[in-house]
Amino acid sequence: MTHPGEITRRQLLRRIGLTALVAGPGAGLLSACATGAAEKPSAAPSAAATASGLVSATNPFGVDAKKPLEVVIFSGGFGDAYAKEVHEALYTKAFAGVSVKHVATQQIGTQLRPRLVSGDVPDVINNSGPEALDLAALAAEGHLADLTPLFDAPSIDDPGKKIRDIVTPGVLENAKIDGKDLVLNYNVSHRGLWYDAKLFQAKGWMVPKTWDEFKALGEEAKKEGIALFAYPGQVGPYYQTWNLLYTAAKIGGNQVLIDIDNLVDNAWKADAIRKSVDAWVEIQTKYGDKSYFGLDHTQTQIKHLQHKVLFYPTGSWLENEMVKDKPKDFEYALAPVPEVTGMDRMPYGAIMIGVGENFVVGAKGKNPQGGLEYLRIMLSKEGARGFTERTKNLTVVNGAAEGLELPPGMVSAAKLQDAVGTNVITDARYEGWYKELFDYSNTQVNAVMAGRINTDEFIENVQKKADEVKADSSVSKQTRNA
Template sequence: MPHTPRITRRDLLRAAALAPVAGALAACATPAAKPTASSAAPAATSAANPLGVPGDKPLEVWIFDGGFGQDYAKNIHQPLFKAKYPGVEIKHNSTKEITKVLQPRFAGGNPPDVIDNSGANAMDFGALAQDGQLQDLTPLLDAPSWDDPATKVRDTIDPAVVELGTYDGKFSVLGYVNYIFGIWYSQKVFRDNGWEVPRTWDEFLKLNETIKKSGKMAPFTYAGKHPQYLYEPLLTMAAKIGGNEVLVNLDNLEDGAWTAEPMKAAAAAWAEIGAKYLMEGTAGLDHVQTQTAQNKYKVAMLPSGSWLENEQKTTTPDDFEYGMFPLPDVTGSDKLPYGTLHTTPGENFIVPSKGANPRAGMEYLRAMLSKKAAGDFSELVKTVSVVKGAGEGRQLSPGAASASKAMTEAGANTVTYRWQTWYAQLKDEAMAATGQLMSGGLTPDKYLERLQKKADEIKNDSSIKKFRR
């Protein structure tokens, strides 16, 4: 399950000065001196070894053990790397607590070589970039692909990977999975009950009412303890109503971006769902609990991303048949057409600049981006990778097939936002406020005013590095 961090950049910097490294959530680095890339000399480069990987130096890998587990790293990526570099010992590790376990390593100047920086406790990418902790991965992009020496790595992946993984002009974060967001449901349940996928918001409201009156299950839920699951469709709806610039303005901390009319319409729409159609107890449940309730036919619909099917594989009935549909048309004159999707590269991998073996770290990513590795990964964890054509000829599960079809139909009509990975403080505020919006504790106007206030605070805080789209 992908999440973004809950520790603020200011907290990261302050911790370096105030807290001992051992046993504390120490900072990534002191801000006084920015680290440079590892001084370890690379091996000579060649056609067979374009990144200059030392043949006998260990490689330390840390994987976020979340929705995709860690078997893909142990059974797909690492054997592929080892086949080419048998003398390199791979030290595999996994955790659900990335920040808690690895942040002290950054503060101590000895981070590992490859990190899948994902999950609810991922480290703040903005803070890592600000402190010079991220290896510039441009050499990886310019290296020949694993499969075809005539094709560069950059030409084998979706362009959004480079755009969204670039900080301060340097490509430094590799999103490996194409997260595709939408409303998830059981195709079997809809078929058995004669419920149709809604194409307009009015149809969506009527569907919620029909399900509620049927008494068979609750209409809607979301991960109440992780309200980013709900602000995702709210923001996507606002972009659909007002165009992609709605989200660009949020990212760029523009004056009044949060209180713009498309945001007001979206907040009001979802507040109505919160008031009328939520499964009882939603606010106190996490993502696994709400998703499992859906698997037990206690609730019909929930918002999530394309990791959902794999995350729920142990509780999903064999005939459940996951499906995903895009947000319905809202106003009748939305600026973006039906089928518009929020998609973004996720499951973000980094190579720390102060790691002992950054060349091998980049080579590990190059192996991951081979068609075989990406295709095997997609099949194993029921999702879609960022490598072009990696899913061709593969047997996709119902949910992955549904999401892939929606992605194909969306074409160029995709949107995304970056403020939540740039400004962890704003993400924290949005999570808290969205929970209150959905439980009736904040009116839509007060909700947006609160978020605008926080965005303005960040904009006016000179200690926080600003990013722009």
């Protein structure tokens, strides 16, 4: 049975190009298939309507090659080489003599909020990381260009197809704010518990499938001086927020997350949320280390590489983010969250697979036409393949990764994706829709995991905040069906 929010394995794999990936030395081919104003401003004119260049089949937005383009990239787990060496290079090749200003930062909010207020708006923004901007607020203020012309534009590789025809459906489903296409999610990510496969092999440990097995392994790890689990309490506490929510979805099904995103009354009081929080608080209390609450993601990931942490909850960008620090004998692999209750709605093996890494075009920038074309270039097979080659992560462009050799962690994630069937955990969209609520939930996750509040207090606190957001008429409300 396919539940709401779930996707067909074969359809997803075909559309993101996992049907014929070279898995790496000795692995062969993967099996057969393999995120407000009370009064909204008037809508900004579409980029195509204000184009000053010559519209043509190869220049559908009428980009003026004399206009410079500014691209701001979040230089986090994916770095920024893919933008400089691939996408920007392709843009300058398409428009000879054009100037592209490249800005890389890990502080998107700190750098861009003053600029947005002053009217000095970049053309393309990779809105990601701990300081990601509130997309719903930007939409309400008219800062985000309409991407419908992009999705309706011809594909660079096959002009007979529109962009919307060559990307995985999650792109279109997650593009909308207030019913408008405003956000491009570019990356396909896998989230779960990451571990060192070679360490497990050397110790003779099996990846736990049940919560009792998980705790038993915690006892064994404790004897070795290893924390069973850790997450970064600073600059990355949302990793554990994701982990709690995806565990809750595994217990109670994707409807748990859909209700949270839709601000359904008492959604945070669902029994699956309670069981998830209780389970992870127990793990932290018995087998964790509170010192990690003071570390950021990079520091915690170094500890992971040093075998001071067994399981680390994050996404498939991890392997590329730590490529310069990873010892040669450390082999990343992805594990699902173990069976929690013995009666979880989703079986063991269910993992979160979704689209992410937001890109937006500044509607009030100097060159929104160029911004749209830049995204179109990103969605070409050459642009997508270049991203995968440099980041070892997949894009949303159908088939762009076929034939590429991927590192062990990505191969591990792909194998889990193959095995999970239709039991895919959906993403939690309130992160982008209601940033105040998401940020608050992160503080409460830290509080409950550290033992400063209990599960009841966590649930009451976050539900109260959700109720406040729902009652605030100045906050634009979003809805999802799956």
